[in-house]
Amino acid sequence: MLEQLLIFTRGGLILWTCKEIGNALKGSPIDTLIRSCLLEERSGAVSFNYDAPGAAYTLKWTFHNDLGLVFVAVYQRILHLLYVDDLLSMVKQSFSEIYDPKRMAYDDFDETFRQLRIEAEARAEELRKTKQVGKPVSSVKKQGQVSKPGLEGGNKRVSEGGSKKDDGDGNKAKVSTLTNGHSNGNHQMEDDSQETDLANGKENTSSNVAVDLSKLQKLRSKGVRGRGGVRKTDSIGNKSSKVAAAEPAKKATKKNRVWDDAAPKQSKLDFTDSVDENGNNDHVDIVAADQGESMMDKEEVFSSDSESEDDDEPGSDEKPAEAKKKGWFSSVFQSITGKANLERTDLGPALKALKERLMTKNVAEEIAEKLCESVEASLEGKKLSSFTRISSTVQAAMEDALVRILTPRRSIDILRDVHAAKEQRKPYVVVFVGVNGVGKSTNLAKVAYWLQQHKVSVMMAACDTFRSGAVEQLRTHARRLQIPIFEKGYEKDPAVVAKEAIQEATRNGSDVVLVDTAGRMQDNEPLMRALSKLINLNQPDLVLFVGEALVGNDAVDQLSKFNQKLSDLSTSGNPRLIDGILLTKFDTIDDKVGAALSMVYISGSPVMFVGCGQSYTDLKKLNVKAIVKTLLNHGASNPRVILVGGSVGSWKVPDSPNNTLNHWAENNRFKVGDFIVWKYDMKVDSVLQVTKEDYESCNTANPLKQYNDGDTKVELDKSGPYFFISGAPGNCAKGEKITLVVLAERKSGGGGAPQVSPDTAQTPAPAPAPGAAHNAAAGLKVGSGWFLTAVVIGLAMA
Amino acid sequence: MDNLEDLKIVAEQWWKQGIEFVQQIPPPQLYTAIGVLLLATIWLLSIRLFRRTKSNTVLLCGLSGSGKTTLFFQLRDGSSHQGAVTSMEPNEGSFVLHNENNTKKGKVKPVHLVDVPGHSRLRSKLEEYLPRAAAVVFVVDALEFLPNIRAASEYLYDILTNASVVKNKIPVLLCCNKTDKVTAHTKEFIRKQMEKEIEKLRVSRSAISTADIANDFTLGIEGEVFSFSHCQNKVTVAEASGLTGETDQVQAFIREHVKP
Numbered sequence A: 001m002l003e004q005l006l007i008f009t010r011g012g013l014i015l016w017t018c019k020e021i022g023n024a025l026k027g028s029p030i031d032t033l034i035r036s037c038l039l040e041e042r043s044g045a046v047s048f049n050y051d052a053p054g055a056a057y058t059l060k061w062t063f064h065n066d067l068g069l070v071f072v073a074v075y076q077r078i079l080h081l082l083y084v085d086d087l088l089s090m091v092k093q094s095f096s097e098i099y100d101p102k103r104m105a106y107d108d109f110d111e112t113f114r115q116l117r118i119e120a121e122a123r124a125e126e127l128r129k130t131k132q133v134g135k136p137v138s139s140v141k142k143q144g145q146v147s148k149p150g151l152e153g154g155n156k157r158v159s160e161g162g163s164k165k166d167d168g169d170g171n172k173a174k175v176s177t178l179t180n181g182h183s184n185g186n187h188q189m190e191d192d193s194q195e196t197d198l199a200n201g202k203e204n205t206s207s208n209v210a211v212d213l214s215k216l217q218k219l220r221s222k223g224v225r226g227r228g229g230v231r232k233t234d235s236i237g238n239k240s241s242k243v244a245a246a247e248p249a250k251k252a253t254k255k256n257r258v259w260d261d262a263a264p265k266q267s268k269l270d271f272t273d274s275v276d277e278n279g280n281n282d283h284v285d286i287v288a289a290d291q292g293e294s295m296m297d298k299e300e301v302f303s304s305d306s307e308s309e310d311d312d313e314p315g316s317d318e319k320p321a322e323a324k325k326k327g328w329f330s331s332v333f334q335s336i337t338g339k340a341n342l343e344r345t346d347l348g349p350a351l352k353a354l355k356e357r358l359m360t361k362n363v364a365e366e367i368a369e370k371l372c373e374s375v376e377a378s379l380e381g382k383k384l385s386s387f388t389r390i391s392s393t394v395q396a397a398m399e400d401a402l403v404r405i406l407t408p409r410r411s412i413d414i415l416r417d418v419h420a421a422k423e424q425r426k427p428y429v430v431v432f433v434g435v436n437g438v439g440k441s442t443n444l445a446k447v448a449y450w451l452q453q454h455k456v457s458v459m460m461a462a463c464d465t466f467r468s469g470a471v472e473q474l475r476t477h478a479r480r481l482q483i484p485i486f487e488k489g490y491e492k493d494p495a496v497v498a499k500e501a502i503q504e505a506t507r508n509g510s511d512v513v514l515v516d517t518a519g520r521m522q523d524n525e526p527l528m529r530a531l532s533k534l535i536n537l538n539q540p541d542l543v544l545f546v547g548e549a550l551v552g553n554d555a556v557d558q559l560s561k562f563n564q565k566l567s568d569l570s571t572s573g574n575p576r577l578i579d580g581i582l583l584t585k586f587d588t589i590d591d592k593v594g595a596a597l598s599m600v601y602i603s604g605s606p607v608m609f610v611g612c613g614q615s616y617t618d619l620k621k622l623n624v625k626a627i628v629k630t631l632l633n634h635g636a637s638n639p640r641v642i643l644v645g646g647s648v649g650s651w652k653v654p655d656s657p658n659n660t661l662n663h664w665a666e667n668n669r670f671k672v673g674d675f676i677v678w679k680y681d682m683k684v685d686s687v688l689q690v691t692k693e694d695y696e697s698c699n700t701a702n703p704l705k706q707y708n709d710g711d712t713k714v715e716l717d718k719s720g721p722y723f724f725i726s727g728a729p730g731n732c733a734k735g736e737k738i739t740l741v742v743l744a745e746r747k748s749g750g751g752g753a754p755q756v757s758p759d760t761a762q763t764p765a766p767a768p769a770p771g772a773a774h775n776a777a778a779g780l781k782v783g784s785g786w787f788l789t790a791v792v793i794g795l796a797m798a
Numbered sequence B: 001m002d003n004l005e006d007l008k009i010v011a012e013q014w015w016k017q018g019i020e021f022v023q024q025i026p027p028p029q030l031y032t033a034i035g036v037l038l039l040a041t042i043w044l045l046s047i048r049l050f051r052r053t054k055s056n057t058v059l060l061c062g063l064s065g066s067g068k069t070t071l072f073f074q075l076r077d078g079s080s081h082q083g084a085v086t087s088m089e090p091n092e093g094s095f096v097l098h099n100e101n102n103t104k105k106g107k108v109k110p111v112h113l114v115d116v117p118g119h120s121r122l123r124s125k126l127e128e129y130l131p132r133a134a135a136v137v138f139v140v141d142a143l144e145f146l147p148n149i150r151a152a153s154e155y156l157y158d159i160l161t162n163a164s165v166v167k168n169k170i171p172v173l174l175c176c177n178k179t180d181k182v183t184a185h186t187k188e189f190i191r192k193q194m195e196k197e198i199e200k201l202r203v204s205r206s207a208i209s210t211a212d213i214a215n216d217f218t219l220g221i222e223g224e225v226f227s228f229s230h231c232q233n234k235v236t237v238a239e240a241s242g243l244t245g246e247t248d249q250v251q252a253f254i255r256e257h258v259k260p
Helices: A029-038 A084-098 A109-133 A139-152 A163-180 A188-207 A215-224 A236-251 A262-269 A321-325 A328-337 A344-360 A365-379 A390-406 A414-423 A440-453 A470-481 A494-508 A525-538 A554-568 A594-603 A624-632 A661-666 A692-697 A770-778 A784-797 B002-024 B027-053 B068-077 B124-132 B146-160 B163-167 B187-208 B248-257
Strands: A002-009 A014-017 A048-052 A055-064 A069-076 A428-433 A458-463 A512-517 A542-548 A580-584 A607-611 A641-643 A675-679 A687-689 A705-707 A711-715 A720-726 A737-743 B057-062 B091-095 B111-115 B133-141 B172-177 B235-239
Touching (some): A002 A084, A029 A055, A069 A084, A084 A109, A344 A365, A344 A390, A344 A594, A365 A390, A365 A594, A390 A594, A390 A624, A414 A428, A414 A440, A414 B187, A428 A440, A428 A525, A440 A458, A440 A512, A440 A580, A458 A470, A494 A512, A512 A525, A525 A554, A542 A594, A554 A594, A580 A594, A594 A607, A594 A624, A661 A737, A687 A711, B057 B124, B057 B146, B068 B091, B068 B248, B124 B163, B133 B248, B146 B187, B172 B187, B172 B248, B187 B235, B235 B248
Parallel strands (some): A428 A512, A542 A580, A580 A607, A641 A675, B057 B133, B133 B172, B172 B235
Antiparallel strands (some): A002 A014, A002 A069, A055 A069, A675 A711, A687 A720, A720 A737
16 A cells, blocks of 8 residues: 655655555655665656664655655555555646646545545556556557556546455455566566565575664665666666676676685785894885875865866757757757757767766766766756756756765865774774775875874774785884784784774773785685675774775675675674775876765765875865865866976975975876976076976086076977976085976876767868858857857847 | 848838937937836846845855755744655745744744755755845754764864855854654754864864865864853853744744844
8 A cells, every 4th residue: 555645846845645544654655765865866767765673664655846845655565566656646637737836735635535545546557457468568568558647647547346355355366466476468567576586585595684774775675786776757678778787797806816826825925923023124214294285185186277168069969850950940949939848869979978978987887877977857847047058057066966966075184083082091993805906005094194193093904814025015004104903914804903902002091093904806705805894894984995096887886795794794783885086196186086876876985085196195085175176177178287296395405305396296197288386486496498408417508498588388288207496505415306297198087998989070160161060050159150149149139 | 030130220220210210309308218227227236236236145054864845844834744755956935934824924023944954965065045034944864963973073063164154153053953852862962072073073174274275264262162152252052842843943043133
């Protein structure tokens, strides 16, 4: 039976509930739906499962975007109500007719609803009967037949008395047909729910214990199987085949490493006990606290300077099929007056272009797909306001969605959490997990350095008891940073080592314990089990997933498998999942920042740190706005203007040999077309561009170029090394010099991606000749054509 | 394509005609016309500027589930209707408060009330509204206060350190909602607890303040335990119950800052 049907505004006000059904819902399924599904840009999904003690609901919903209404139906999961989708669309149809924003009570809707419900139930009943007879009708066709009378919505089929009574039995019968399995053709709605169920079943059986996994988990796993967004009006065939094609591709990840041959050698490699803690560290230079402050504490320098707006759209992609048929004048007119309501077909091309753009930015395909579906769901039926193009509306909606996703849901103020833990007199435990070679240990050291700078006493725990040399590596970091390290050598159970480390930290009063773990592939069952044990045994305050920014589609697989395994293998009822993400190698990816989005979307946890270089200071926070901007920018990135030395250092004698301009230069990437700028006092200093020999010998006698205007701007117009020294006598010898290497030119966005950038694919015609007319008809290009129309209309009005 | 060429020609013709027409007008008339036009634009602009300085926008913010939407409709219609669920979009409206409706009709300046969703994903919306806010009502759930205290304090801290709040000295009302329930905490307790939490935040945030671009301002007085009275803007505490409609203190606060 239907448990509840609600109609509420997007603002959150309930307009109408079905009093007749009147069952009190257990828990708060609606709020949970909104928080963990609709607001997470997952509204493209088919249904949402809610678990609470004593209740298991399935929720279905539909939007009326123009009026800003949401319709939600709640029913018991064990019942497979076939008419819900139908009923929702009928309710939507008839409610939107009587809706008035000023009106708050809709008591008269009760009667309408009753009729609609009876009608829907009767239809479902009929459908079931016909199916039992066994007519093999193709699903799509049937769908059409079903939804049509629903829209007509008349009282054509007034209930035949008994249908309501029958309902209970009918449902049971439906359930039985479902469980019996495959006799029932392939009606789409049924298939859907069945699939969902199968998924749930699988999950539950595999976990056995974790019956009430968090709902998020379920959603996530649904996402992984890649069929979240099957919508009933879409043609299903296409989509499912696409998903099927995507599946095997995903399976082909890295093979597991063969670990066996490491075993016999291990006794030789295990030097951990023999090495003297305090001895022979002479060759390791201690950095302590004079490497300058961690980049976490500096503001972004140029990433946001470079965001010059260019809104040129890749024209050919966005031509709506119909717009071509209509004259361009009418579409110009339409754009001025505002289009009636956006339809799916209007949005299609713009969304497709957007999806492709996201994918060129390395966003995983299924995530780009789901995002687009969610944006589509939020725009469909909306009124296009005057003087806007579809593509810009879509882009704005996508921007909103991206900002929403990337904005952290929980506080990412780790220092605050550390202080809170300190008050409770227990150490704050951070566990670093991730696949092999993503930089767990390196970034652990960076985090340690950052924490240390904020007067937090840190301890490292070497729980990578698996890979040879891991403990030594961490010990080197610890020595350089002068941080105590807890180690027990190899061949120990990492969970036990971590436990002892935490106990040790409690004893000696360390505030934070950073636990390094062995890298593991997400499919490696024994290792994942060990990780799960470590996490469940120690209950860390923060489980940080370390992921490479380079990763593409695999990001989804890694994160979701990690989360899945952590919850499946957990022994407690409330499994610990990944709390945050550390994105590494961010300096190597240019504008392909999509992994950040993929990871945040799939895990729902925020990016807490971004590793962007080799030194201890290279740890940053994620700049959400810059990321969104980069994601939505298309084509090659724009030329940047970079201030030499970033925000702090400029053209002056460096204060310490560790803090030279070259140090800065090594941590930045320069591209052909970038500008670099010096700011200095023109009376005492100057900039000389010199040859390599002169650079090394600090010879100021014969520079290639000389600048002394106080505000020197040099374009990096070719790839290769550049050498600059100070013109002031003696300054160069003191270290006031810089050499930087400009990377070779690459096609749009680097990475040698095979796809042709839209910009190069079509050169926009400059004059308001045929080309412009074409563009105006399609995407309504702002330009000379626009100006002309504006003039014409202005004159016509005068 | 010919279409466009034709249009271009027509436009050019009209343009020429227009210029000829302008040249026919005697200069004094032309200048007066231009003068009038300029005056009108300046007047319109000044009106807009004038309005902006005396904003009547009051923001309702707070964590998700603290009762902002209910309060919003309580203030607007005097009824919470059939309850509310988590908001996905802000509720906005310019209206005369419900209680004032009957007393002096037509003379009261309407209040532009905005209910900003509390879900953390939608926090960014708040920043859009803060620059033009006249007052901020920060709604706290007095019933489920302790479990949410850290999140609530962090949110309040962000608001109190927001550039436009500090610059415009936007007054903030700490509204303890749901006081109709027996187990609700008192406003004094809530104020003290939140001050304590903000004090802790101040310590941890000042450590990373250089990194945090959003928080440009430090809160309170250096070396002293934080108290709301240290804020440059006025922070007051009030009690309310969205469900039963006891919103007198909130209304008084709104009317204090948006004069009728």
